[in-house]
Amino acid sequence: MKTNEYIDIENRLGAHNYKPLDVILNRGEGIWVWDVEGNRYLDCLSAYSAVNQGHCHPKIREAMMEQSQRMTLTSRAFRNDQLPLLYQELCALTRSHKVLPMNSGAEAVETAIKCVRKWGYETKGVPENKAEIIVCKNNFHGRTLAIIGFSTDDNARKNFGPFAPGFKAIPFGDADALEAAITPNTVAFMVEPIQGEAGVIIPPAGYLKKAREICTRNNVVLVLDEIQTGLGRTGKLLAEEHDGIEADLTLIGKALSGGFYPVSAVLSNEAVLGLLQPGQHGSTFGGNPLACAVARQALKVLIEEKMVENSANMGAYFLGELKKIEHPAIKEIRGRGLMIAIELFEGTEGGARSVCEKLMKMGILCKETHTYTIRFAPPLVIKKEDIDWALDKIKKAFSE
Numbered sequence: 001m002k003t004n005e006y007i008d009i010e011n012r013l014g015a016h017n018y019k020p021l022d023v024i025l026n027r028g029e030g031i032w033v034w035d036v037e038g039n040r041y042l043d044c045l046s047a048y049s050a051v052n053q054g055h056c057h058p059k060i061r062e063a064m065m066e067q068s069q070r071m072t073l074t075s076r077a078f079r080n081d082q083l084p085l086l087y088q089e090l091c092a093l094t095r096s097h098k099v100l101p102m103n104s105g106a107e108a109v110e111t112a113i114k115c116v117r118k119w120g121y122e123t124k125g126v127p128e129n130k131a132e133i134i135v136c137k138n139n140f141h142g143r144t145l146a147i148i149g150f151s152t153d154d155n156a157r158k159n160f161g162p163f164a165p166g167f168k169a170i171p172f173g174d175a176d177a178l179e180a181a182i183t184p185n186t187v188a189f190m191v192e193p194i195q196g197e198a199g200v201i202i203p204p205a206g207y208l209k210k211a212r213e214i215c216t217r218n219n220v221v222l223v224l225d226e227i228q229t230g231l232g233r234t235g236k237l238l239a240e241e242h243d244g245i246e247a248d249l250t251l252i253g254k255a256l257s258g259g260f261y262p263v264s265a266v267l268s269n270e271a272v273l274g275l276l277q278p279g280q281h282g283s284t285f286g287g288n289p290l291a292c293a294v295a296r297q298a299l300k301v302l303i304e305e306k307m308v309e310n311s312a313n314m315g316a317y318f319l320g321e322l323k324k325i326e327h328p329a330i331k332e333i334r335g336r337g338l339m340i341a342i343e344l345f346e347g348t349e350g351g352a353r354s355v356c357e358k359l360m361k362m363g364i365l366c367k368e369t370h371t372y373t374i375r376f377a378p379p380l381v382i383k384k385e386d387i388d389w390a391l392d393k394i395k396k397a398f399s400e
């Protein structure tokens with residue numbers, strides 16, 4: 001079948017909740033993906049940072065195949081031999097005390113919301129049903145009802161209400177606004193270390209450190225959503241390390257499985273996750289042995305193959321070279337590690353989408369976020385020569 005035939009079927013039979021580029025992919029290896037016509041592309045989105053380890057990493061694939069021949073799902077009604085090992089390895093890597101495994105990122109966020117509310121009532125002494133959670137404007141934490149209820153993106157929310165109460169949105173990057181928003185009923189502040197979907201928005205230096213101090217001083221749980229920034233994307237295992245802080249709750253997902261399978265987790269201190277009792281939370285697939293085996297190997301290759309260091313080094317190189325591009329439409333080029341964005345001036349003809357379409361024709365796949373931002377987030381295994389290859393194309397796209 002040809003590209004257009006696939007697209008026709010998709011348009012007729014699928015919900016139109018995405019606006020994908022018109023490329024039908026059927027194979028991936030490392031930083032490269034291929035379409036059904038045999039064209040090769042450099043993947044500069046990495047499935048929104050879920051394939052940090054590169055497409056179809058052979059060691060993760062091996063772990064998945066091996067585990068799938070022994071045991072895939074037990075449910076948590078019984079124990080399995082993979083989950084304790086994932087706990088151990090995750091806690092050692094991230095200095096966490098407790099872990100709760102889920103599947104998607106949104107589920108990890110929902111889990112965190114439940115847990116910090118419970119902590120608020122049972123430990124902090126907030127009156128029942130009065131718990132408040134502070135979030136940031138332009139946040140992206142997923143697509144479930146509770147989560148979109150505190151989104152400030154009208155397109156994500158409109159006509160999906162009514163929404164759950166108990167959330168308050170403050171400007172991102174503004175520590176004073178956080179201090180001012182806290183009341184005796186505030187149980188948590190949830191924030192992305194760098195806002196990914198908003199367009200790789202990096203907060204002012206020292207922001208997270210101040211947020212950490214404010215939360216500690218006010219007995220408020222600091223929840224960092226590292227589902228996108230975590231696991232090497234920004235050049236550290238967790239983005240919180242750039243600020244030398246530790247969150248009370250850290251949410252990870254996406255690259256936790258290297259793109260093989262949905263796996264997410266809430267990493268926590270003793271105080272918050274320690275409150276959950278049997279029957280109060282769960283998931284049929286959460287913590288299943290297949291997911292755990294895949295996640296264990298995805299973490300292992302991330303560390304052993306020095307992908308985090310490579311993200312820091314290659315990210316600095318990529319960003320530095322991109323910054324040399326001069327073009328009247330470019331407003332700003334920013335990034336940390338291999339989480340990079342080019343922002344165009346508002347009103348630029350065709351917007352970011354037309355740049356992405358041009359790049360696609362030249363063999364680079366990236367996706368616009370909002371109208372004027374192009375994100376570059378290749379797998380963390382990318383090498384200098386591949387970046388040079390990409391830079392050549394990106395420069396051409398801007399010189400046309």
Ligand SMILES: *Cc1c(COP(=O)(O)O)cnc(C)c1O
Nearest residue numbers: 104105106140141142225227228
């Ligand atoms: C992708 C993402 C989520 C949601 O993850 P899903 O697996 O799509 O539910 C949550 N938070 C952030 C910061 C994300 O980037």
